[in-house]
Amino acid sequence: MNKLYIKITADLSNDAFIRSTVAAFCVELNPTVEQIEDIKTAVSEAFTNCVIHGYENSKGNYVYIDLCVDDGKLSIIISDGGKGIENVEKAMEPFFTTKPDEERSGMGFTLMKTFMDEMRVDSTPGKGTTVTMVKIIAKEVA
Numbered sequence: 001m002n003k004l005y006i007k008i009t010a011d012l013s014n015d016a017f018i019r020s021t022v023a024a025f026c027v028e029l030n031p032t033v034e035q036i037e038d039i040k041t042a043v044s045e046a047f048t049n050c051v052i053h054g055y056e057n058s059k060g061n062y063v064y065i066d067l068c069v070d071d072g073k074l075s076i077i078i079s080d081g082g083k084g085i086e087n088v089e090k091a092m093e094p095f096f097t098t099k100p101d102e103e104r105s106g107m108g109f110t111l112m113k114t115f116m117d118e119m120r121v122d123s124t125p126g127k128g129t130t131v132t133m134v135k136i137i138a139k140e141v142a
């Protein structure tokens with residue numbers, strides 16, 4: 001088992017760093033190019049959501065990223081201590097966005113769900129949001 005915990009400034013300029021770091025961290029599982037792209041997209045969607053929605057782009061905040069590689073699987077927990085989500089079920093519907101004016105597509109959660117093997121969202125209004133995702137990379141050796 002291998003673990004990495006990151007606390008990083010909630011700024012969109014950190015998106016590229018986070019994507020690359022998560023990709024580098026799971027390289028030991030020998031992911032395919034497609035699997036790496038799926039993981040990078042999901043991580044990027046979750047991270048940008050924390051910055052844009054959770055903290056509404058305000059300064060002085062952090063995003064927390066907990067990574068674990070174990071048993072052929074990559075687990076990713078991305079959380080913020082921002083405003084939270086009132087109705088998680090509604091927020092997860094395709095094309096639902098609370099920021100249509102900013103050209104948000106409302107497809108972030110849908111992409112995360114599509115590209116990862118497991119995905120769940122826990123949120124408390126006023127406290128923050130946590131997205132937990134799992135990608136199965138290597139099938140178990142019998």
Ligand SMILES: Nc1ncnc2c1ncn2[C@@H]1O[C@H](COP(=O)(O)OP(=O)(O)O)[C@@H](O)[C@H]1O
Pocket residue numbers: 045049050051053054055080082083084085091092096097098099104105106107108109110129
């Ligand atoms: N970390 C978060 N904190 C608060 N609200 C969030 C967070 N992530 C997502 N949301 C809410 O869920 C909605 C849907 O998110 P998403 O599917 O990524 O679409 P988009 O980001 O394009 O709006 C957002 O519009 C927002 O209201």
Ligand SMILES: [Mg+2]
Pocket residue numbers: 045048049106107108109
């Ligand atoms: Mg989004």
